[in-house]
Amino acid sequence: xxxxxxxxxxxxxxxxxxxxxxxxxxxxxxxxxxxxxxxxxxxxxxxxxxxxxxxxxxxxxxxxxxxxxxxxxxxxxxxxxxxxxxxxxxxxxxxxxxxxxxxxxxxxxxxxxxxxxxxxxxxxxxxxxxxxxxxxxxxxxxxxxxxxxxxxxxxxxxxxxxxxxxxxxxxxxxxxxxxxxxxxxxxxxxxxxxxxxxxxxxxxxxxxxxxxxxxxxxxxxxxxxxxxxxxxxxxxxxxxxxxxxxxx
Numbered sequence: 001x002x003x004x005x006x007x008x009x010x011x012x013x014x015x016x017x018x019x020x021x022x023x024x025x026x027x028x029x030x031x032x033x034x035x036x037x038x039x040x041x042x043x044x045x046x047x048x049x050x051x052x053x054x055x056x057x058x059x060x061x062x063x064x065x066x067x068x069x070x071x072x073x074x075x076x077x078x079x080x081x082x083x084x085x086x087x088x089x090x091x092x093x094x095x096x097x098x099x100x101x102x103x104x105x106x107x108x109x110x111x112x113x114x115x116x117x118x119x120x121x122x123x124x125x126x127x128x129x130x131x132x133x134x135x136x137x138x139x140x141x142x143x144x145x146x147x148x149x150x151x152x153x154x155x156x157x158x159x160x161x162x163x164x165x166x167x168x169x170x171x172x173x174x175x176x177x178x179x180x181x182x183x184x185x186x187x188x189x190x191x192x193x194x195x196x197x198x199x200x201x202x203x204x205x206x207x208x209x210x211x212x213x214x215x216x217x218x219x220x221x222x223x224x225x226x227x228x229x230x231x232x233x234x235x236x237x238x239x240x241x242x243x244x245x246x247x248x
Contacts, residue, residue, distance in 0.1 A: 018052050
């Protein structure tokens with residue numbers, strides 16, 4: 001189950017927040033909550049920071065959060081629902097706004113899959129990373145693709161092949177988390193200051209270039225990078241009031 005908080009939170013400036021239950025199953029409610037968040041960000045007239053709180057509520061069936069994530073994606077889930085979930089994550093991954101994940105406690109299932117689609121990732125001392133599993137079987141979702149792209153095959157091997165979990169410290173070392181915080185509110189504030197250095201559109205461009213780098217040849221990537229370089233040069237020239245030189 002997910003709880004969407006689409007309105008900016010008191011004292012948080014222009015934050016848009018979504019809480020995702022890491023112990024919950026894949027459901028249309030979860031997908032709708034994520035899509036509604038994306039819609040609000042896409043329609044926002046000003047820069048916003050997206051904050052995704054990933055934690056086990058323990059509400060479903062009396063689940064003890066300390067026991068970790070439940071089977072993912074859960075019973076009775078069809079492939080069409082999985083496809084809609086993956087598309088919602090891809091939409092999140094392409095937002096023209098900075099996205100910050102806060103993982104508290106066991107992080108698996110929807111929490112891990114969401115975490116991997118965000119820009120900046122905070123964990124708490126009790127955070128653990130666990131690969132999603134379906135009734136004890138390895139779940140071959142797009143989290144595997146993101147792990148391999150973000151960590152490299154060698155570093156992702158232990159997680160994917162053997163399902164070995166990671167502690168918070170190990171997750172930082174592996175690059176899955178950016179930092180461990182004891183004060184979540186302070187961690188979000190610091191992340192807000194960090195991400196405010198780059199506009200949402202510029203961040204989206206940088207993110208896209210990074211995502212495409214692992215799967216695109218140099219020749220194919222050259223055009224996109226030259227276009228990005230040209231955009232940066234023109235912006236600098238506009239700010240300086242200079243006229244670009246004409247190439248011979």
